[in-house]
Amino acid sequence: MDLKQLRYFVAVAEELHFGRAAARLFISQPALSFDIKKLEEQLGIQLLVRNNKSVKLTAAGQVLLEEARNLLLQAEQARRLTLRSAQGAxxxxxxxxxxxxxxxxxxxxxxxxxxxxxxxxxxxxxxxxxxxxxxxxxxxxxxxxxxxxxxxxxxxxxxxxAEPFLCCLPPGHRLAGAERIDLGELRDEPFILFPRPAAPHYHDLIIACCVAAGFSPQIRHEARLWQTIVAMVAQDMGVALLPETLCRAWHRDVSCVAIRQRGELSxxxxxxxxxxxxxxxxxxxxxxxxxxxxxxxxxxxxx
The missing domain is CATH 3.40.190.10 (Periplasmic binding protein-like II)
Known part of the structure; x- marks a missing residue:
């Protein structure tokens, strides 16, 4: 198993289509199919399930995809470091x-x-x-x-x-522009929050802030990125709690309001x-x- 085979495998695993993967790699589709089959024979396991209509990863293929990505990244970093060293870095x-x-x-x-x-x-x-x-x-x-x-x-x-959370509100919200609010005033509002597996710590902190204010938040939407949460708030899809620095970073799109209760810090x-x-x-x-x-x-x- 060499780096070329890993690059070929990653391309097929990400595209789930031999034709698109071959075009991405600038090689012929038969050559790509041959190398993937050779890789499977060397490993003694099936990595892909393919037929005339689809290509799917096996469980072993899923594992190899993650490891191959890491190995290719490390190889590229080693190449760049070696080059920089040769240049006197x-x-x-x-x-x-x-x-x-x-x-x-x-x-x-x-x-x-x-x-x-x-x-x-x-x-x-x-x-x-x-x-x-x-x-x-x-x-x-x-x-x-x-x-x-x-x-x-x-x-x-x-x-x-260590910094407090702020209420992130749509610009036209009834509490937008207030200097400070009681978090309990948002008990009936739809909240936008991370899925817990994506950020368990932040998820639990925000839930704890709401529970301390006397309510459990109604989580209407979930998003994995802070930027996505702010964009959804700006579109009046709900409210959110954000660390102060992040809320201030997007203050032109949303209203940032301090919370009267002293809760958990980010x-x-x-x-x-x-x-x-x-x-x-x-x-x-x-x-x-x-x-x-x-x-x-x-x-x-x-x-």
């Missing part, structure tokens, strides 16, 4: 992050770090908190930025940010290995820490 820092970090100073920190460490390249990989912990344990990333949660042995965390933690963390990871954390404490006026992170 120093190295690479692999950082995992939850999407909200894009609005909490991460891009500024990357630019600052690379400017202060010539030759260093920061490679960002979006993952949820649990995936980052696993990737850090496996040595696939050097540092992660996660929500609050229990960490496995061998990892340590440092709190970077937290972001940096996670690193307890033993032998890379110096680059420590240096990057120091850069982000400096931004979070207000030493950089361009930062959007607030303590």
């Amino acid at each position: 120093l190295g690479r820092l692999r950082a995992g992050f939850v999407s909200s970090m894009l609005y909490r100073g991460l891009p500024t920190a990357v630019s600052r770090f690379e400017a202060e460490h010539p030759g260093m390249e920061v490679v960002l990989q979006e993952m949820n908190s649990a995936e980052q912990a696993q990737a850090l344990q496996r040595g696939q990333i050097d540092i992660g930025f996660v929500h609050r949660g229990t960490l496995p042995a061998g990892l340590r965390s440092e709190l970077l940010l 937290e972001i933690h940096a996670i690193l290995a307890v033993e032998n963390p890379s110096q680059a990871a420590e240096d990057f954390l120091a850069t982000l820490r400096a931004l979070s404490t207000g030493h950089d006026t361009d930062s959007v992170i607030t303590p």
Whole structure:
């Protein structure tokens, strides 16, 4: 099994059509079919179920697809790192992050770090908190930025940010423009929230905020991305609770209103290995820490 076979397999698995996969790879369809069959023979397992009308992944094929994607990504990163090394570059820092970090100073920190460490390249990989912990344990990333949660042995965390949730309301909502509201005033409103498996920590925090205000939210719609939630609120499809920084980032599209009750806070933690963390990871954390404490006026992170 080689990288070419993995690339071919991933193309077929993603397209679920040999013709489209062959066009994507710029090879003939018979050649692609031959290589996939050869891969299955080498592994001794069936990866795809195909007939004249459809192509489907077997259970083994699903497993290989995920592993193949990871291997191809690592191979590409190794190629780029080798090239940079040959050009005199120093190295690479692999950082995992939850999407909200894009609005909490991460891009500024990357630019600052690379400017202060010539030759260093920061490679960002979006993952949820649990995936980052696993990737850090496996040595696939050097540092992660996660929500609050229990960490496995061998990892340590440092709190970077703790901020309140705000009510995110449609511009024409009856409470839009208020300085502060009682969360209980939204008890009869349709809520937009993450599916719990996508973000268990945030899901539970938001439910807890509502329960503390005396009601269980009526979850009308579910969305996986903060941007999608805000877009749905802006279209008057419901209300939501968002961390303050994120709500302020889209304040032109929605109304952001403070909550009178003091509830759970939205937290972001940096996670690193307890033993032998890379110096680059420590240096990057120091850069982000400096931004979070207000030493950089361009930062959007607030303590």
